[in-house]
Amino acid sequence: MTRVSLFSSPLLLGFEEVERLLDRAAKIPGDGYPPYNIERITSGSNGSAREALRITVAVAGFMAEDLEVTLEDRQLQIKGRQKEDEQKDYLHRGIAARQFARSFVLADGMEVGTVQLRNGLLTIEVHRIEPERLVRRIMIKDLN
Numbered sequence: 001m002t003r004v005s006l007f008s009s010p011l012l013l014g015f016e017e018v019e020r021l022l023d024r025a026a027k028i029p030g031d032g033y034p035p036y037n038i039e040r041i042t043s044g045s046n047g048s049a050r051e052a053l054r055i056t057v058a059v060a061g062f063m064a065e066d067l068e069v070t071l072e073d074r075q076l077q078i079k080g081r082q083k084e085d086e087q088k089d090y091l092h093r094g095i096a097a098r099q100f101a102r103s104f105v106l107a108d109g110m111e112v113g114t115v116q117l118r119n120g121l122l123t124i125e126v127h128r129i130e131p132e133r134l135v136r137r138i139m140i141k142d143l144n
Contacts, residue, residue: 034058034080034100041125052113052127057102060120061095067122069115076104076112078122 036057043050059067059080068079082097106112106126113125 033098034102036102050127052125055104055124055126057122057124058120059117059122061097062117062120062122064117067117069112069122069124071106071112074106074108074110076106076124076126078102078124 034057036055039054039056041052041054043052055076057078062080062082066080066082068077070077070079079099079101081099084097107128109129109131110126111129113127115122115124117123
């Protein structure tokens with residue numbers, strides 16, 4: 001059976017990479033832990049307002065050394081791993097020391113900025129670098 005592509009139109013040329021990114025994003029597990037927010041933030045005045053995104057991940061109980069933020073091939077990955085404290089004798093254990101991995105696929109031109117951990121919230125600023133708009137005239141060879 002042949003798979004129908006969203007980008008199968010003959011007018012859309014060179015979008016294979018976008019299709020691969022969509023496939024990769026669809027394969028990211030969505031288990032819900034840890035919870036996160038994504039908000040749009042603007043800075044600057046109306047004429048030069050820059051838009052960015054802020055990803056906030058709830059990582060209560062994790063220290064900075066328990067967390068790892070990496071960017072590889074446009075995939076932002078946040079991993080957390082807490083160390084087990086073998087010396088404690090729990091009567092009840094309702095707070096598990098668990099690990100997690102949360103991924104986000106970033107578009108071309110998106111750049112990771114500041115990453116901060118404060119009060120159990122990990123915030124990651126992501127902004128778009130605006131490319132310079134170029135109009136280029138392409139010469140036509142007259143073979144007559």
